Amino acid sequence: MSRTVAAVASLALLAGTAACGSGDDAPAADDRYGHAATGDLALTDGWATEAPKAPTSSGDATDMGSTMSAVSGAYFTLTNDGDTDDALVGVSTDAASQAQLHTTESTGGGTGGTMKQVARVPVPAGKSTRLTVGGYHVMLISPTRALSAGDEVSLRLRFASGADLDVTVPVLDRADRPS
Amino acid sequence: MSPARRTSLALAAAVVAALALVGCGSTTQESGSGGSGGAATVEGTGGGSVADRAFSSEPTPKPAPAGTVTNADGSTFSYRSAPKGKLTLVYFGYTNCPDVCPTTMADIASALAKLPDDVADKVDVQLVSTDPRRDTDPQITQWLAGFDPSFKGGRAPIDQVVTQARAYGIGISPPTTVKGDYEVTHGAQVLALAPGGGEVGYFRELAGPEGYAAVLPGLVKKWA
Numbered sequence: 001m002s003r004t005v006a007a008v009a010s011l012a013l014l015a016g017t018a019a020c021g022s023g024d025d026a027p028a029a030d031d032r033y034g035h036a037a038t039g040d041l042a043l044t045d046g047w048a049t050e051a052p053k054a055p056t057s058s059g060d061a062t063d064m065g066s067t068m069s070a071v072s073g074a075y076f077t078l079t080n081d082g083d084t085d086d087a088l089v090g091v092s093t094d095a096a097s098q099a100q101l102h103t104t105e106s107t108g109g110g111t112g113g114t115m116k117q118v119a120r121v122p123v124p125a126g127k128s129t130r131l132t133v134g135g136y137h138v139m140l141i142s143p144t145r146a147l148s149a150g151d152e153v154s155l156r157l158r159f160a161s162g163a164d165l166d167v168t169v170p171v172l173d174r175a176d177r178p179s
Numbered sequence: 180m181s182p183a184r185r186t187s188l189a190l191a192a193a194v195v196a197a198l199a200l201v202g203c204g205s206t207t208q209e210s211g212s213g214g215s216g217g218a219a220t221v222e223g224t225g226g227g228s229v230a231d232r233a234f235s236s237e238p239t240p241k242p243a244p245a246g247t248v249t250n251a252d253g254s255t256f257s258y259r260s261a262p263k264g265k266l267t268l269v270y271f272g273y274t275n276c277p278d279v280c281p282t283t284m285a286d287i288a289s290a291l292a293k294l295p296d297d298v299a300d301k302v303d304v305q306l307v308s309t310d311p312r313r314d315t316d317p318q319i320t321q322w323l324a325g326f327d328p329s330f331k332g333g334r335a336p337i338d339q340v341v342t343q344a345r346a347y348g349i350g351i352s353p354p355t356t357v358k359g360d361y362e363v364t365h366g367a368q369v370l371a372l373a374p375g376g377g378e379v380g381y382f383r384e385l386a387g388p389e390g391y392a393a394v395l396p397g398l399v400k401k402w403a
């Protein structure tokens with residue numbers, strides 16, 4: 001009993017410390033999602049969607065005529081606490097044969113949408129950029145293994161400033177994505 | 180350990196907890212809207228804003244276009260024959276889509292799983308492929324099964340699909356190849372069709388599981 005009480009006390013203390021510690025503008029890192037930081041750059045709320053493994057028989061990734069749907073999306077929030085604008089310019093991973101930066105553009109006067117590959121995702125000085133459903137996202141094309149909830153995906157993000165950021169993000173059921 | 184000591188520990192815990200709450204309270208208030216209602220009002224029932232944000236009703240049902248879709252399971256879906264006793268949700272999308280399309284399907288599935296059976300059983304979900312050249316029957320079946328095996332999905336020639344979608348105001352286009360990239364469009368909204376295919380309204384883009392869950396019971400009661 002007393003051990004429980006003590007545990008409750010420590011938990012309360014920890015919760016208090018964690019919640020109150022984030023006095024600055026940096027987003028609080030939520031351990032349910034991937035997070036990492038380097039220099040002035042921080043990544044929070046990182047996650048990837050479930051996807052089947054790509055069939056090995058498919059040759060050209062751009063000719064998906066005969067392949068099963070095998071593509072995952074990776075999402076996160078990037079915060080730049082520095083004084084210089086930066087941009088995400090590339091992602092590499094061993095979990096997929098290709099990782100591309102995409103955005104979903106509105107079409108048909110807002111009644112439709114289409115994906116466009118982009119060369120960079122801006123992360124302006126002092127601002128956060130959220131990669132989220134319906135906006136910027138990382139497309140993980142032809143996963144090298146099946147990605148299921150509970151798995152993890154390692155990503156290396158490359159920035160225009162030359163910074164690299166390594167992060168491991170959980171694969172989540174879409175229902176469990178950050179709100 | 181004596182009861183007295185236990186009490187003092189409990190007190191200590193309470194004090195620590197209270198301190199933690201007080202310490203963070205100011206932060207919470209700073210970031211809060213400061214309104215008197217708070218979150219409880221926002222989430223409230225009866226024409227609440229969750230439903231309003233999720234769904235746009237048509238003043239009068241928009242008539243169904245002609246046309247059919249051949250489903251992956253061999254059945255035929257006809258807009259004008261949208262089944263009696265059901266509300267049919269129609270989404271124009273494609274399976275090689277990592278972002279909006281699967282999220283839309285997942286959110287509908289998540290809402291239906293939470294709703295009572297007498298509501299969920301009266302909701303049909305119909306995917307109409309905007310990439311019929313690449314969306315094979317097995318691919319559609321496998322993709323939908325990842326969300327809810329009762330969801331149906333199928334194809335028609337792309338020009339017919341574009342015409343069907345535009346009749347309901349969904350501005351999709353046939354896939355095009357731009358600078359080597361194969362670009363496919365998907366609908367932003369999910370149509371709610373009454374029996375006979377009249378569109379009674381649409382779910383806004385990324386309405387979210389809460390949005391579907393808030394709106395579907397009323398739609399089913401009124402139209403199915």
